[in-house]
Amino acid sequence: MSKTEETTFRDRPINIDDTGRRKWIQARQPKGKWYNRRTWFAWCCILFLVLAPIIKINGNPLMLFDIAHRNFSIFAVQFWAQDANILALIMLIVVVFIVLFTVIFGRLWCGWACPQTIFLEMVYRRIEYLIDGNHRNIRKEQSNKHNLVFRRILKHVIFLIVSVLITNIMLMWFVGHERLIEIITSPIRDHLLGFGVLMGISIFYYWIYAYFREQVCTMICPYGRMQGVLMDSKSLSVIYDYKRGEPRGSKTSGDCIDCSRCISVCPTGIDIKNGTQLECINCTACIDECNQVMKKLKKPAGLIRFDSVFGVENGIRSIINTRSIAYSFVSVILLVILGFTIAGRTPVETSLLRVPGTIYQEIGTDTLSNVYTLKVLNKSNKNKNIQLRLLSPEHGSIQMAANKISLPEDETYENILLIKLHRKSINSSSTKIIVGIFEEENMLERVFINFVGPEK
Numbered sequence: 001m002s003k004t005e006e007t008t009f010r011d012r013p014i015n016i017d018d019t020g021r022r023k024w025i026q027a028r029q030p031k032g033k034w035y036n037r038r039t040w041f042a043w044c045c046i047l048f049l050v051l052a053p054i055i056k057i058n059g060n061p062l063m064l065f066d067i068a069h070r071n072f073s074i075f076a077v078q079f080w081a082q083d084a085n086i087l088a089l090i091m092l093i094v095v096v097f098i099v100l101f102t103v104i105f106g107r108l109w110c111g112w113a114c115p116q117t118i119f120l121e122m123v124y125r126r127i128e129y130l131i132d133g134n135h136r137n138i139r140k141e142q143s144n145k146h147n148l149v150f151r152r153i154l155k156h157v158i159f160l161i162v163s164v165l166i167t168n169i170m171l172m173w174f175v176g177h178e179r180l181i182e183i184i185t186s187p188i189r190d191h192l193l194g195f196g197v198l199m200g201i202s203i204f205y206y207w208i209y210a211y212f213r214e215q216v217c218t219m220i221c222p223y224g225r226m227q228g229v230l231m232d233s234k235s236l237s238v239i240y241d242y243k244r245g246e247p248r249g250s251k252t253s254g255d256c257i258d259c260s261r262c263i264s265v266c267p268t269g270i271d272i273k274n275g276t277q278l279e280c281i282n283c284t285a286c287i288d289e290c291n292q293v294m295k296k297l298k299k300p301a302g303l304i305r306f307d308s309v310f311g312v313e314n315g316i317r318s319i320i321n322t323r324s325i326a327y328s329f330v331s332v333i334l335l336v337i338l339g340f341t342i343a344g345r346t347p348v349e350t351s352l353l354r355v356p357g358t359i360y361q362e363i364g365t366d367t368l369s370n371v372y373t374l375k376v377l378n379k380s381n382k383n384k385n386i387q388l389r390l391l392s393p394e395h396g397s398i399q400m401a402a403n404k405i406s407l408p409e410d411e412t413y414e415n416i417l418l419i420k421l422h423r424k425s426i427n428s429s430s431t432k433i434i435v436g437i438f439e440e441e442n443m444l445e446r447v448f449i450n451f452v453g454p455e456k
């Protein structure tokens, strides 16, 4: 890092030069324990991304967000639009977990599990290393003009193909793999609009990964911008041990020899020796690189390591603080509420509403009736034969077109029905009644409604 960069790194993004133009960051491929771990983890994530909408448990996909049909499957538990309360609770839990995770582990998500980093570092960048060579050779390779044009075209064609693949994988999360296969195998003219949208998204992905790259993390991602608020001195993060490293330089007493190798592998181009920075995605590449330098110098590894400011200052690694305890407590409470809410969920969702504008009808001298619209949604993945029974009050009955309703999975039954009550069961102008939804002798749901009668 030049003297100017040393003093201006806080004034402007690291990838912008003093004339305001973008500087391309061509990070060298890291090597080492952390990079190997990250590679394994990234490929597990990619495998999950590909397989989650395909794998089915009890007939439900592991993950599916079918917004068009308002059908969601999260870890093979199916939710409908009627479960909006549970979905909202899950979203709240995810947010609290993100906050808790960040308070403890800093921006670890960004460097290890974020799809942007996984695809950029483990897919696109690796293709680039294969075709262009590692960073140090790029200039040498570029002097070979003959090869260069061919390699550029090859690289960008592969980038485009990978972008189309990623778009299709993402689409699978929203329409399911059966529908995706159907779309792919049918003629393009049958879904021209959809095809155009998919191509547009693919080109957008290509632009992100081939051109825009690390700027998503350093300039756009709102999660990155929240780090300053979420992290504190006990949050773990990739950190340079300034107590051990300084004063730096080959002829000084600190362990850092100022070789800049940690900068050369950094995908966001920063110098971690300047302290914790918003641009650091905690990818751990600089840890591997510095550990190799330390090994050559026969000094202990960990000059750059996963630690906290508190840990570097005091030599103690502690992730426990008031905030982490408070967020853990909130997470546990929310999880318990979610557990109870899911356990109390019924496999059918019934709505029984009095037909608007109607009042009661008299049948003979001692019976009154009300007309209702019945809607039953089968939220399970099995066909259901259901029956409605009047549970309360005693002296009454339900009259509908069929005694039993055969309801296929994911389908809704809709009809009109009549509820009749004996006058002695009617105690006010609005009598509370309870209807049970049964499958054989198993009660699936209870519905509470009002029966309109004469003023008493």
Ligand code: SF4
Residues within 6 Å of the ligand: 240, 245, 255, 256, 257, 258, 259, 260, 261, 262, 263, 273, 289, 290, 293, 303, 304
């Ligand atoms: S790689 Fe290690 S020794 Fe070299 S500059 Fe970075 S921190 Fe210092």
Ligand code: SF4
Residues within 6 Å of the ligand: 111, 238, 262, 265, 266, 267, 268, 269, 270, 271, 272, 279, 280, 281, 282, 283, 284, 285, 286, 287
């Ligand atoms: S400073 Fe280190 S951990 Fe942070 S982004 Fe750069 S290489 Fe990754």
